[in-house]
Amino acid sequence: MTTTPVWNPQRPSPMPYHRYRPFQDRVSVPVTDRAWPAARIERAPLWVPVDLRDGNQALAEPMDTPRKRRFFDLLVAVGFKEIEVGYPSASRTDFDFVRHLADGGVVPDDVTPVVFTPARADLIDRTFDAIEGLSRAVVHLYIATSPVWREVVLGRGRAEVWRTVRGAAEHMARRAGDAPGVRFQFSPETFNLTEPDFVLELCDGLTQLWDASPDRPVTHNLPATVEIATPNVYADQIEYAHRNLARRDSVILSVHPHNDRGTGVACAELAVLAGAQRVEGCLFGNGERTGNVDLVTLALNLYAQGVDPMVDLGDIDAVRDTVEHCNRLPVHPRHPYAGDLVHTAFSGTHQDAIGKGLAEHARRARESGVAEAQAPWSVPYLPIDPADVGRSYEAVIRVNSQSGKGGVAYLLRTHHGIDLPARMRADFARVVQEATDDSGREATPKELYELFRATYLTDGAAVRLHDWSAREEAPGVHRFVCTLEAGDRVGDHEGTGAGPLTAFVDALAGAGVAVEVLDFTEDGTAAFAECRVGGVTAWGAGTGPSAAVHAVLSAVNRAVR
Numbered sequence: 001m002t003t004t005p006v007w008n009p010q011r012p013s014p015m016p017y018h019r020y021r022p023f024q025d026r027v028s029v030p031v032t033d034r035a036w037p038a039a040r041i042e043r044a045p046l047w048v049p050v051d052l053r054d055g056n057q058a059l060a061e062p063m064d065t066p067r068k069r070r071f072f073d074l075l076v077a078v079g080f081k082e083i084e085v086g087y088p089s090a091s092r093t094d095f096d097f098v099r100h101l102a103d104g105g106v107v108p109d110d111v112t113p114v115v116f117t118p119a120r121a122d123l124i125d126r127t128f129d130a131i132e133g134l135s136r137a138v139v140h141l142y143i144a145t146s147p148v149w150r151e152v153v154l155g156r157g158r159a160e161v162w163r164t165v166r167g168a169a170e171h172m173a174r175r176a177g178d179a180p181g182v183r184f185q186f187s188p189e190t191f192n193l194t195e196p197d198f199v200l201e202l203c204d205g206l207t208q209l210w211d212a213s214p215d216r217p218v219t220h221n222l223p224a225t226v227e228i229a230t231p232n233v234y235a236d237q238i239e240y241a242h243r244n245l246a247r248r249d250s251v252i253l254s255v256h257p258h259n260d261r262g263t264g265v266a267c268a269e270l271a272v273l274a275g276a277q278r279v280e281g282c283l284f285g286n287g288e289r290t291g292n293v294d295l296v297t298l299a300l301n302l303y304a305q306g307v308d309p310m311v312d313l314g315d316i317d318a319v320r321d322t323v324e325h326c327n328r329l330p331v332h333p334r335h336p337y338a339g340d341l342v343h344t345a346f347s348g349t350h351q352d353a354i355g356k357g358l359a360e361h362a363r364r365a366r367e368s369g370v371a372e373a374q375a376p377w378s379v380p381y382l383p384i385d386p387a388d389v390g391r392s393y394e395a396v397i398r399v400n401s402q403s404g405k406g407g408v409a410y411l412l413r414t415h416h417g418i419d420l421p422a423r424m425r426a427d428f429a430r431v432v433q434e435a436t437d438d439s440g441r442e443a444t445p446k447e448l449y450e451l452f453r454a455t456y457l458t459d460g461a462a463v464r465l466h467d468w469s470a471r472e473e474a475p476g477v478h479r480f481v482c483t484l485e486a487g488d489r490v491g492d493h494e495g496t497g498a499g500p501l502t503a504f505v506d507a508l509a510g511a512g513v514a515v516e517v518l519d520f521t522e523d524g525t526a527a528f529a530e531c532r533v534g535g536v537t538a539w540g541a542g543t544g545p546s547a548a549v550h551a552v553l554s555a556v557n558r559a560v561r
């Protein structure tokens with residue numbers, strides 16, 4: 001009998017989970033002595049964006065030629081070298097776009113378009129008509145291969161599916177003729193639910209039929225059409241294919257993860273560990289249902305490991321703008337690397353760590369004589385330098401009621417040049433927290449400065465300083481002459497001291513205001529004073545030519561308030 005441990009009071013869910021079967025009851029996964037767990041990714045696989053086909057087919061409003069062209073140009077600019085450009089037999093729009101590429105001479109010499117086709121002769125013909133005139137293309141054939149799809153969708157057994165595939169592949173080979181620029185790709189759709197021996201039968205059959213060679217390899221693309229299991233299972237399936245596919249040096253082993261379980265990225269990464277050489281996906285993860293695997297995340301995950309991603313995402317906002325425009329879909333603010341909020345910390349201890357980390361990064365770069373943008377990165381909570389993807393540091397720290405003194409001080413310093421002394425930061429952070437707790441909102445840098453000004457940069461009403469002057473009468477002897485208004489009394493006062501501030505404090509004492517200056521600092525922009533008056537301690541600040549005097553007066557007034 002299982003007992004529920006005391007530390008875990010969870011109750012059985014009323015949901016009908018018994019309706020679903022674990023992956024091991026749905027597909028056999030033969031790998032046992034797996035090598036992928038110990039492997040490392042040391043180079044980028046060939047990335048193949050399928051936004052213009054798989055991404056496009058998931059859009060309520062498919063892209064028209066101008067949008068597709070804009071997307072295509074972006075993909076080329078980012079550095080992708082193989083790009084799936086459409087499903088030409090699906091619609092006139094898709095056909096026309098491929099013709100637009102073929103007729104317009106817009107495909108660079110080192111970029112290969114891929115076109116997608118089902119296993120039907122008429123649709124294959126239409127596909128070849130679309131690519132007529134392109135000097136290079138990959139023609140990508142697909143058919144679903146798993147038991148459920150065979151039975152329910154295609155109504156064909158294994159032998160019939162193979163006959164369909166073989167017929168289609170022979171037709172493709174006929175249509176391609178001797179054209180050296182045409183290569184072939186095959187996807188057993190729903191690979192991850194297909195019997196492994198059937199996958200090998202189909203793929204090896206095509207490798208042979210298309211007479212694959214290292215100079216003219218075929219691509220076998222093994223999709224997780226609908227994710228069914230944890231990523232280690234997909235990795236096992238890919239490793240099995242990697243080890244057992246015939247003429248392995250003539251086969252490009254490709255993967256195509258979807259994200260139904262939210263693990264598309266993990267599936268792709270583990271698949272590469274398991275032997276995949278090519279990854280199909282979409283920028284920011286658009287695609288059927290929960291999307292295709294996100295190529296931006298995959299590439300930047302490699303980048304964050306110090307591996308060349310082989311694409312340029314240095315202006316991620318420009319990439320995102322174009323993708324959002326073409327897909328008419330927003331990128332989530334928490335999207336890895338690209339979301340509006342992903343380089344931003346609101347919480348106090350994170351801000352403190354980031355502020356210290358950025359200062360330390362600058363210091364180390366200076367000391368080693370390396371530009372900050374080139375120096376090794378190890379700033380807490382920021383997996384990559386936001387500047388590397390074109391983000392400024394402005395958004396890194398933002399303040400709300402969960403922020404602490406570190407973040408507040410950072411914003412005042414970076415936006416307004418005001419460097420609060422260490423001990424004053426907690427004082428101002430309390431003021432900010434009260435304001436943000438009251439408003440329930442974020443405080444912008446401008447609002448923070450306004451709060452700082454209203455709190456500290458006012459001389460106050462209890463003790464007012466009217467005409468005054470200070471001068472050094474003799475070395476180390478300062479005289480402060482002023483008219484002071486303290487409560488309802490106004491009078492002229494003088495004070496002397498070793499410095500102008502002590503002379504001012506002496507004058508205040510003459511007016512009956514006994515002040516002890518506990519702390520005083522001044523930077524180029526402002527002066528800060530902590531004073532005790534009648535047993536009460538308060539901070540004040542001042543700016544401008546008489547910053548020091550105003551800082552003391554502000555602290556005095558805040559103490560006697």
Ligand SMILES: CC(=O)SCCNC(=O)CCNC(=O)[C@H](O)C(C)(C)COP(=O)(O)OP(=O)(O)OC[C@H]1O[C@@H](n2cnc3c(N)ncnc32)[C@H](O)[C@@H]1OP(=O)(O)O
Nearest residue numbers: 054057087089090091118119120142143144153154189225
């Ligand atoms: C996982 C993927 O992303 S697969 C790609 C999915 N993308 C798309 O479907 C977008 C483009 N598709 C289309 O424009 C159309 O579906 C077409 C032109 C391909 C076919 O259109 P239609 O002839 O009207 O058929 P329909 O859309 O209903 O598709 C179902 C038929 O295709 C068959 N089919 C499904 N996949 C394939 C395939 N890979 N090869 C051959 N036939 C297939 C089905 O068995 C079914 O045949 P049936 O009508 O004899 O039962």
Ligand SMILES: CC(C)C(=O)C(=O)O
Nearest residue numbers: 142187189190223225
């Ligand atoms: C057929 C393949 C490439 C696919 O789009 C999928 O399985 O999702």
